[in-house]
Amino acid sequence: MAFHDISREKLLITGVSGYVGFKTLLISLSRGYAIRALVRNDSHVTDLQNRSAALSAALKSGQLEVAVVPDFLNQEAIYTALQGVTVLIHIASPLAVQTEKYQEEIIQPAISMVTTFLEAAARVSTVKRVVVTSSMVTLIPFEWNANPDSERLYNPTDxxxxxxxxxxxxxxxxxxxKALARLATRNFIETHSPDFDYVNILAGVIIGRDDRLIPSPTNKPSTADLLVGTRASVLAPLLGKEASAPFPYVDVPVHVADVAKAHVDAVDSTRVPGNSEFILASDATRDGVVWERDARALARKYFPSEVESGVFPMEGSLETIRWRVDTSETERVFGWKHVGFEETMRGLVEQYLEIRRLEKGE
Ligand SMILES: NC(=O)c1ccc[n+]([C@@H]2O[C@H](COP(=O)([O-])OP(=O)(O)OC[C@H]3O[C@@H](n4cnc5c(N)ncnc54)[C@H](OP(=O)(O)O)[C@@H]3O)[C@@H](O)[C@H]2O)c1
Incomplete structure (x- = not known):
């Protein structure tokens, strides 16, 4: 039987300053992998150390190196960073940032970045696998949101x-x-037949505790740091009207720790086959999540005093779109079940309250 020898692997991880990448970095380190993390800015190196004692220790021991590459489209710099690397975990990608320059600031960087990394990796003979953070949004057209097919069961071939x-x-x-980046990855492998294979991680709405925001003498997070992106939207139903999410969310949550774990599990080719794509979403086998109803029920169940006292006024809105997805292949191949919404959301709410208490000096 094939054996995955961690001591022979060297991972290059992008996106480590972000929510998913940070957690992926922590899990890879805890499994014993040697890692080179790629960041855009010198300040990220200090920031990573300030946010986690484990990262600080790994930097000191040499298990972790951080390379600074200001431009992730610089293929020569990426090629240099890939030297000796066996698996690339490419997480970095622009999210839906507030801009009107959709092509320049969102679409093009996502596609060009993944292409640059794939082209550079194809020149490095040690690279055997590329794991890419894709998204469930790649399964369906954006217009689907206005006219969803909530009966059909979607799967990773969509x-x-x-x-x-x-x-x-x-x-x-x-x-x-995200759809074009996913296509670019698939097309690159098909057209160039490089020495490596790929695994695309198609994640749903990623929520749960943000490990970048664990308070310590060197890390003093605020609730504003937590109320960003998906975390802000899913906490909206507990908060005031002003917190309301600007658009509805599909009902496919997934714990950030499961997404991170899947990236690290996918490093092992004896466990996860190559040239494959996996949907990551919890609660797929029940009736899905109804964000406002379920988040508020959870608050009443686990945080009744905060509901009673008005810490949670429960006035913000987040509409739900029902989306049926098949995650059975993911759970079969990876060999674990997704953490359910209740546990994921409870951890996020606890973190919000912890940070709020510190902020208020309570
Ligand atoms: N959040 C979700 O619900 C969700 C769902 C499905 C898939 N995903 C995917 O998961 C990945 C990580 O998302 P996240 O939630 O962790 O987002 P995040 O916290 O905003 O982190 C994004 C990361 O990507 C890097 N990045 C963004 N634009 C870049 C560029 N042009 N060049 C180089 N680096 C760039 C950022 O680096 P800097 O710090 O230098 O800006 C940061 O490290 C993305 O691929 C995203 O599409 C997210």
């Missing part, structure tokens, strides 16, 4: 086919960027 339509919002542009 792919958005309306990629030529000009985006009308940052979220629409993000949708397009």
């Amino acid at each position: 792919l958005n086919t309306t990629l030529s339509k000009p985006p009308t919002s940052p979220m629409h542009a993000y949708w397009t960027s």
Whole structure:
């Protein structure tokens, strides 16, 4: 039987300053992998150390190196960073940032970045696998949100086919960027037949505790740091009206720790086959999550005094779109079950309250 020898692997991870990448870095280190993390800015090196004693210790011991490459489209710099690397975990990608320059700031960087990394990796003979953070948004057209097919069961072979339509919002542009990046990865492997294979991780709405925000003498997070992106939207139903999410969310949560774990599990080719794609989403086998109803029920169950006292006024809105997805292949191949919404959301709410208490000096 094939054996995965961690001591022979060297991982290059991008996106480590972000929510998913940070957790992926922590899990890879705890498994014993030697890691080179790629960041864009010198300040990220200090920041990583300030946010986690484990990262600080790994930097000191040499298990972790951090390489600074200001431009992730610089193929020569990426090629240099890939020297000696066996598996690339490419997580970095622009999210739906507030901009009107959809092509320049969201779509093009996502596609060009993944292409640059794949081209550079193809020149490095040690690279055997590339794990890419894709998204479930790549399965369906953005327009699906306005007219969802909530009966059909979607699976990892589904792919958005309306990629030529000009985006009308940052979220629409993000949708397009992820689908085109996913296609670029698949096409690159097909056209160039490099020495490595790929695993695309198609994640749902990633939520749960943000490990970058664990308070310590060197890390003093605020609730504003937590109320960003998906975390802000899913906490909205507990908060005031002003916290309301600007658009509905599909009902496919997934714990950030499961997403991170899947990236690290996918490093092992004896466990996860190559040239494969996996949907990551919890609660797929029950009736899905209804964000407002379920988040508020959870608050009443686990945080009744905060509901009673008005810490949670329960006035913000987050509409839900039902989306049926098949995660059975993911759970079969990876050999674990997704953490359920209740546990994921409870951890996030606890973290919000912990940080709020510190902020208020309570
Ligand atoms: N959050 C979700 O619900 C969700 C769901 C499905 C898939 N995903 C995917 O998961 C990945 C990570 O998302 P996240 O939630 O962790 O986002 P995040 O916290 O905003 O982190 C994004 C990371 O990507 C890097 N990045 C962004 N644009 C870049 C560029 N042009 N060049 C180089 N680096 C760039 C950022 O680096 P800097 O710090 O230098 O900006 C940061 O490290 C993305 O691929 C995203 O599409 C997220």
